[in-house]
Amino acid sequence: xxxxxxxxxxxxxxxxxxxxxxxxxxxxxxxxxxxxxxxxxxxxxxxxxxxxxxxxxxxxxxxxxxxxxxxxxxxxxxxxxxxxxxxxxxxxxxxxxxxxxxxxxxxxxxxxxxxxxxxxxxxxxxxxxxxxxxxxxxxxxxxxxxxxxxxxxxxxxxxxxxxxxxxxxxxxxxxxxxxxxxxxxxxxxxxxxxxxxxxxxxxxxxxxxxxxxxxxxxxxxxxxxxxxxxxxxxxxxxxxxxxxxxxxxxxxxxxxxxxxxxxxxxxxx
Amino acid sequence: xxxxxxxxxxxxxxxxxxxxxxxxxxxxxxxxxxxxxxxxxxxxxxxxxxxxxxxxxxxxxxxxxxxxxxxxxxxxxxxxxxxxxxxxxxxxxxxxxxxxxxxxxxxxxxxxxxxxxxxxxxxxxxxxxxxxxxxxxxxxxxxxxxxxxxxxxxxxxxxxxxxxxxxxxxxxxxxxxxxxxxxxxxxxxxxxxxxxxxxxxxxxxxxxxxxxxxxxxxxxxxxxxxxxxxxxxxxxxxxxxxxxxxxxxxxxxxxxxxxxxxxxxxxxx
Numbered sequence: 440x441x442x443x444x445x446x447x448x449x450x451x452x453x454x455x456x457x458x459x460x461x462x463x464x465x466x467x468x469x470x471x472x473x474x475x476x477x478x479x480x481x482x483x484x485x486x487x488x489x490x491x492x493x494x495x496x497x498x499x500x501x502x503x504x505x506x507x508x509x510x511x512x513x514x515x516x517x518x519x520x521x522x523x524x525x526x527x528x529x530x531x532x533x534x535x536x537x538x539x540x541x542x543x544x545x546x547x548x549x550x551x552x553x554x555x556x557x558x559x560x561x562x563x564x565x566x567x568x569x570x571x572x573x574x575x576x577x578x579x580x581x582x583x584x585x586x587x588x589x590x591x592x593x594x595x596x597x598x599x600x601x602x603x604x605x606x607x608x609x610x611x612x613x614x615x616x617x618x619x620x621x622x623x624x625x626x627x628x629x630x631x632x633x634x635x636x637x638x639x640x641x642x643x644x645x646x647x648x649x650x651x652x653x654x655x656x657x658x659x660x661x662x663x664x665x666x667x668x669x670x671x672x673x674x675x676x677x678x679x680x681x682x683x684x685x686x687x688x689x690x691x692x693x694x695x696x697x698x699x700x701x702x703x704x705x706x707x708x
Numbered sequence: 709x710x711x712x713x714x715x716x717x718x719x720x721x722x723x724x725x726x727x728x729x730x731x732x733x734x735x736x737x738x739x740x741x742x743x744x745x746x747x748x749x750x751x752x753x754x755x756x757x758x759x760x761x762x763x764x765x766x767x768x769x770x771x772x773x774x775x776x777x778x779x780x781x782x783x784x785x786x787x788x789x790x791x792x793x794x795x796x797x798x799x800x801x802x803x804x805x806x807x808x809x810x811x812x813x814x815x816x817x818x819x820x821x822x823x824x825x826x827x828x829x830x831x832x833x834x835x836x837x838x839x840x841x842x843x844x845x846x847x848x849x850x851x852x853x854x855x856x857x858x859x860x861x862x863x864x865x866x867x868x869x870x871x872x873x874x875x876x877x878x879x880x881x882x883x884x885x886x887x888x889x890x891x892x893x894x895x896x897x898x899x900x901x902x903x904x905x906x907x908x909x910x911x912x913x914x915x916x917x918x919x920x921x922x923x924x925x926x927x928x929x930x931x932x933x934x935x936x937x938x939x940x941x942x943x944x945x946x947x948x949x950x951x952x953x954x955x956x957x958x959x960x961x962x963x964x965x966x967x968x969x970x971x972x973x974x975x976x977x
Contacts, residue, residue, distance in 0.1 A: 515880075538894040552890045575890045577882055585880040586890050592873040593896035599942035600865015604858045607929070610936045611784075611854040613846055621821045621844045621855050625807040626917075627862035629898035648895075660876070667879045670973035672949070673868035676941055704939035 441467045465490070468500035473563060477510040480655055484513045488521055488532065503529030506559050508567070512536040512656050515554075515581030515588075515663060522555055522580030531559030534580060536587035537571065540648055548572050552590070554582030588663055591656045594694070595677035597631045602697040605639055615640045635695040647693035650684045657681060710736045734759070737769035742832060746779040749924055753782045757790055757801065772798030775828050777836075781805040781925050784823075784850030784857075784932060791824055791849030800828030803849060805856035806840065809917055817841050821859070823851030857932055860925045863963070864946035866900045871966040874908055884909045904964040913958075913965040920959035923950045 440458045442450050443466065454460055461467040464487050468474050474497050476487055488507060490496020497507055498521070507530060509518070518534035525532035533555035543549045549571035553560055560576045567574045577586045604627075608618045619636060622628075635647070657678040664671045680700040687703075689696050709727045711719050712735065723729055730736040733756050737743050743766050747756055757776060759765020766776055767790070776799060778787070787803035794801035802824035812818045818840035822829055829845045836843045846855045873896075877887045888905060891897075904916070926947040933940045949969040956972075958965050 538891070538896070540895065543894070550890055550894045573890060573893050575886050577886050577890070582880075582882060585877070585882055586887055588880070589873045589877045589882065589887055590891045590894070590896045592876055593869045593891060593898070593901065596865045596867070596869015596872065596942075597896070597898055598865070599868070600862045603865065603940040603942050604861040607861055607933055607936075607938060607940065608854070608858045610938055611851075611857070611932075613851060613854055613858065617844050617846050618855055618858050621819055621842060621846070622807070622859045622862060624842050625812070625819045625859070626809070626899050626903075627807070627859045627866070629862070629866055629900075630895050631898075632862065634895075663880075664876055665975050667876075668975060669876060669879055669970075670975045671872040671876065671970070672945055672973065673865075673872050673942070676945055680941070701938075701940070704941065706934050706937060706939045 441471065443467050463495065464497045465495055465500040468497045468505075471501065471505060473506045473508065473566060474501065475508045475510060479511070479652075481511075481513040481517050481659075484509060484511050484517060484521070489524060498525055498528060498530055498532070501528070501530050506531040506533065506563055508533045508535045508563055510535050510537055510551075512587050512591075512652075512659070513584060514659050515584040518554055518581040518584050519579075531556050531562075532580065533559055533563065534583040535567070536583055538587070538590050539571070543571075550590075551575070552577055552583040552586035554578060554584060554586075555580045584659075585663070587656075588660045591653070592660055592671065592674055594631070594653075595657060595660075596673045597629050598635075598694055598697050599673065599677055599680070601629070601631045601636060602639070602695065602701050605636060606698055606701045631695075635693075638693070639695050639698050644692045644696040644699075646691070647695065649690065650681055650692055650694060650696060651690035653694050654678070654681045654685055654690070710740065712736050732764065733766045734764055734769040737766045737774075740770065740774060742775045742777065742835060743770065744777045744779060748780070748921075750780075750782040750786050750928075753778060753780050753786060753790070758793060767794055767797060767799060767801070770797070770799050775800040775802065775832055777802045777804045777832060779804050779806055779820075781856050781860075781921075781928065782853060783928050784853040785935075787823055787850040787853050788848075800825050801849065802828055802832065803852040804836070805852055807856065807859050808840070812840075819859075820844070821846055821852040821855035823847060823853060823855075824849045853928070854932070856925075857929045860922070861929055861940065861943055863900070863922075864926060864929075865942045866898050867904075867963055867966050868942065868946055868949070870898070870900045870905060871908070871964070871970050874905060875967055875970045900964075904962075907962070908964050908967050913961045913968075915960070916962035916964065918959065919950055919953045919961055919963060919965060922963050923947065923954060923959070926950060
């Protein structure tokens with residue numbers, strides 16, 4: 440395995456376990472059969488995979504028959520563009536955003552949502568099976584990104600409900616443990632309630648998944664839904680609330696820091 | 709057991725199993741040790757429990773030492789008022805709203821959220837244990853209603869996320885079964901996703917829990933949160949969307965009919 444990243448220090452644990460360091464994405468790609476990419480934004484994806492036309496991109500450095508798996512949460516339209524650009528060079532480009540966080544990645548328990556060519560997906564599956572436990576091929580290029588948008592839309596609504604509910608409970612003077620006992624077993628149950636409510640109640644707002652990443656994801660959902668002629672007011676509200684966190688310097692906290700944005704609000708009258 | 713309800717037909721299964729019919733709440737209450745009440749709105753609660761001062765209410769008909777358990781989802785402030793009025797007559801009034809729906813009620817698997825005097829709660833517990841499997845005493849009168857408000861706030865956010873996500877998935881052309889496989893095992897998981905998404909996907913919008921009841925509950929959450937100086941934009945959005953359903957004659961459908969309100973929306977530009 441050959442690896443690179445902007446902050447070399449972060450690759451050290453892999454190097455110590457036998458991975459070889461390369462100086463650039465292009466150097467990683469030379470001679471590779473499969474290249475995995477996981478970066479920050481669609482702009483980063485474009486730069487790393489497509490490059491600038493002077494040989495800096497993964498796609499330019501790969502031989503025909505190779506495959507790229509982009510694990511970044513990015514836009515369906517960019518995924519489709521890169522798949523087309525790859526096909527022209529005989530390289531398969533799969534979009535494969537993940538859910539499950541740093542814990543899921545460490546435990547190889549990720550949910551991986553895949554879009555792209557079926558033959559390439561089947562060829563990459565043994566590798567994907569080493570990374571996750573829910574590997575679903577959703578359709579052509581971009582479909583994985585759409586599935587991830589669905590995932591983040593679900594999370595957005597649940598997080599709003601969770602944080603408003605806990606702020607209400609606190610203000611009403613309820614005992615948090617008693618409330619969680621009452622609401623956890625029924626129609627209000629969720630992964631977020633089980634996993635994030637205890638952290639909120641102990642004022643542990645460390646990520647998990649950082650606010651600034653979620654803001655990027657919500658922006659993708661809003662752009663895509665608007666493009667499809669949809670109006671999603673819950674995602675819009677989540678976007679507004681999470682941007683309020685970023686504006687208050689809380690972008691590096693976990694998504695459950697949304698309680699702070701709710702606590703800051705005051706009634707209109 | 710002595711029972712009454714406005715629509716006598718609905719009591720028939722209980723009568724057939726040995727319950728005795730009474731013509732009014734006051735007649736039910738004469739000689740009773742514990743009276744359970746479950747009606748529609750706070751106004752109904754006021755009418756049935758407090759009555760009109762001419763002997764029509766449960767409270768007026770009970771002897772000192774008796775208890776009233778109000779299972780209705782109502783306001784914390786009314787619960788406190790009725791508990792005070794009861795105390796003046798030596799009658800304990802507990803607020804005990806439930807979660808778990810008609811299925812939970814039939815299977816004695818309700819979550820019951822209780823506010824009121826501890827001695828009375830302990831005295832009623834053997835009876836409550838026959839009705840639910842999660843029986844939590846949250847504190848003084850009104851606390852049970854506050855806990856139920858917390859429950860409905862969680863549900864409101866989750867339902868918005870669920871319905872927006874499924875509308876997005878449909879519009880993006882994703883296969884619903886594949887999407888549910890991808891998102892059900894991780895951070896997007898919820899009771900609603902597991903139990904209501906399949907009904908939405910098969911276009912089964914029957915309640916479960918009816919929209920018009922949820923609108924009543926959301927109104928209580930909004931009134932109480934506003935009284936406490938809180939602004940809960942997610943609950944406000946849910947209230948707006950569910951009122952849209954009522955305005956379209958869909959108040960008798962289940963809460964998951966929220967997909968219809970999302971589908972009807974069009975982008976602002």
